[in-house]
Amino acid sequence: MLFFEQVLNGLQLGVMLFLMSAGLTLVFGIMRVINLAHGSFYMIGAYVGATVTAWSGSFLLGLAAALAAAALAGMGVELTVLRRLYGRDHLDQVLATFGLIFFFNELTRMIWGRQPLFMDVPSWLAGSVEILPGIGYPAYRLAIIGVGLLVALFLYLLFSRTRLGMQIRAGATNREMIAALGINIRLLYTLIFGLGTLLAGLAGVMAGPILAVEAGMGESILILTFVVIVIGGIGSVRGALVGAILVGLVDTLGRAFLPDLFRLFLAGSAADRLGASLASMSVYIFMAIILACKPAGLFPVHE
């Protein structure tokens, strides 16, 4: 029972990670820019969503506002800063996007103060759903999983059925080619980036009711997002999905069950200490194992 609940929690985390990593892996793979500030858009989504929801009383309005804010902020950043980073040393990109993080974090503290914001679960999603006889699971979390799967489906259709999607896929494997075909690269890049940040904002606003909304929240999920992308393979959205689900499950199940597992085999406080430590490290150990076998990730994109 508890196990099943944790599996669902893992899926929920996985879905959030997928939303974060789908856009980011595309930015890495197509524009070849390492963007450390992606977490900032997650944060923007959460803050705007929380504020608008509180002010208007409607979660859906807050959601829409969050998506718009994240997308616009993203495109703005792309136009001003990111464009100048294409083709530059990774080091430059790291530093510049690092600067962005400082800027956004502090700006957030300036506007909203240091106290975390709280967001309520919308009333029509509060309560639990009985998924199996006798087992209830919070409706809100189920909704998150649902949204995530819908987004995955949407992206799949976008990439395989639409022209825009084909252009993006072509861009992932051969950048020079799409320029040669006369497709407006600059616009395409701006759109891709905006899509990525929109998804990050979506993750942020959905995370609002579950986690505390505060400056710096983006970075903790960002590092997990990086792990997902590294495991899944840079540039591969499919890899992002698989990686995200795996990471979500490993992290959640690891934290939930490793300490108990250790207590079965070892006695005493050593078990507790070891179990707790390993639980938090489980994802990274998992990543190290995958990398040892497949340094380019599970679904590397060939160029």
Next chain:
Amino acid sequence: MAGRVSMECSTGHGEVVESPVLEVTGLCKAYGGLTVCDRVDLQLLPGELHALIGPNGAGKTTLLNLISGLLTPDSGRIRFLGRDITSQPLHHPDRQGMARSFQITSVFPGFTVQENIALAVQVRAGNSFSFWRNTAADPDLQEPATEIMERIGLAARRGVRAADLSHGEQRQLEIAMALALRPRLLLLDEPMAGLGPGGTRKLTDLIETLKGEMTIFLVEHDMDAVFSLADRISVLVQGTVAACGDPASIRRDTRVREAYLGGTERAAAD
């Protein structure tokens, strides 16, 4: 391990020669549906300058990459100095003795000319786990480097950073670095590319002086250079060796003319 040269690709002398420096048999490489190298057979004899020509897209650079170890073939064998190096990694000692230059100049842009060559000398000398001694003050490295610099003609530019050199000078530097490795086999990937007539002549003269000291495998488009330098020429068309022989016979070979000129000769005749 004496091997016979196939009569198709003779030097014209007709006698049995010593074992080849490089022997490529049945080499295949495909990307997806595209076969870039299709059962390539090639033999390089000691001391010869063997040129590889062919139309664009024929697979010349790929072949070079396969031989030098940057790519692994799908099937086939490569033997260098009698040893099978087909799947050996780049740093394997069996590969020692082979040096190459790149089509897009590949040097160390932040180092000066002297430092670039000294580094190559150092690689040849081995022992790169020395931590204290300043290489700039090490005669074991600097003297051979200076020698090579003078031979190549770059001595006047010894203190200039490689990134600040002209295109032709960078080419010279690349060859200098390859020489510093004292190779038995030198692979040159379109060294004349991007050089003006003056630069081409200088480089041709330089390569001429290297003949006999080592075996040279030259991939090149510049026909004047090829025909004046080569002892034997192989022609690569769509991934296979369409012809192989001494320059005179290649010049006469109809298959070669067709491959290069395509249908234009026939069109002219119409």
Next chain:
Amino acid sequence: MLLLCCLALFPLPVILLGQDYLLTLGTRILIYGLAAASLDLILGYGGMVSLGHAAFLGVGGYTVGILAFCGYEGRDLLSWPLALPGTENGLLVWPLAVALAMGFAALTGAVSLRTRGMHFIMITLAFAQMVYFFFSSLDSYGGSDGISLYGRNHLPLLDTGSDLQFYYLCLFCLGIFLGGGHRLVRSRFGRILQGCRQNELRLQVMGVATFRHRLLAYVLAGGAAGLAGVLLANQGEFVGPGMIHWTRSGEILVMVLLGGMGTLVGPVLGAATLLTLEEYLAMYTEHWMVFLGPFLILVVLFGRQGIYGMFHRSR
């Protein structure tokens, strides 16, 4: 050389003016300078962009902290297979800390150095985060609050409790590293390392097994950073997971770039600049970071030489 002399003379006016807190600032600059210089070794010379350098600081610092803590509590760190009692003896703790940092570098480097570019950056970040979580989860050793030390490690001949003597100790360590590093990058090993940054493929085609060199450099840098961590823990008499937070890694990276990478001395200047700025800007506005961000971006976009480069145009 000049820099070291300046640094050596620095405490004199400080003492004369009676501004003791400046001595603390100076010591921190030396320590972070060491950390940044060690990052410069692999970054500026080896071309390895590591976002996880703070992990080594943490390993070094926590070794000090945990052993000291065991000493206070009167219990052993391990009772099996060896009995390892807690200790504050610097001669035991410091080499052990550095060795552990180097060991960690060797293990993580073996995995991460097989990758490059974006992969490498993210993997180093992830490993550092792993260390962060590891130490945060050690509830018996401070957990997320960290460990407060009652004093600095003991070393023979010195009174480490004296801020002045400790300053010179840190200066000594930094000097050794800068001096050794200076020779290292000009040695055969150093040339290969620099070659890795400029054109690794070329080296590989020439037949050099570059992985070994990069790994060794990574281990050396890790050890030096571990030493910096030891010094930091001693200086503040405190060690906590905040030392390992990824923002710390980022700060060190900024110091390297601000000061001029590929110079070893530049990062020390960068450390001085950043820490001094933090100290003084914070007095004017709580939100000074808002300006640091765009400033950083501008530096990246328009200026590449760093502070050191401004003084040494010849580079």
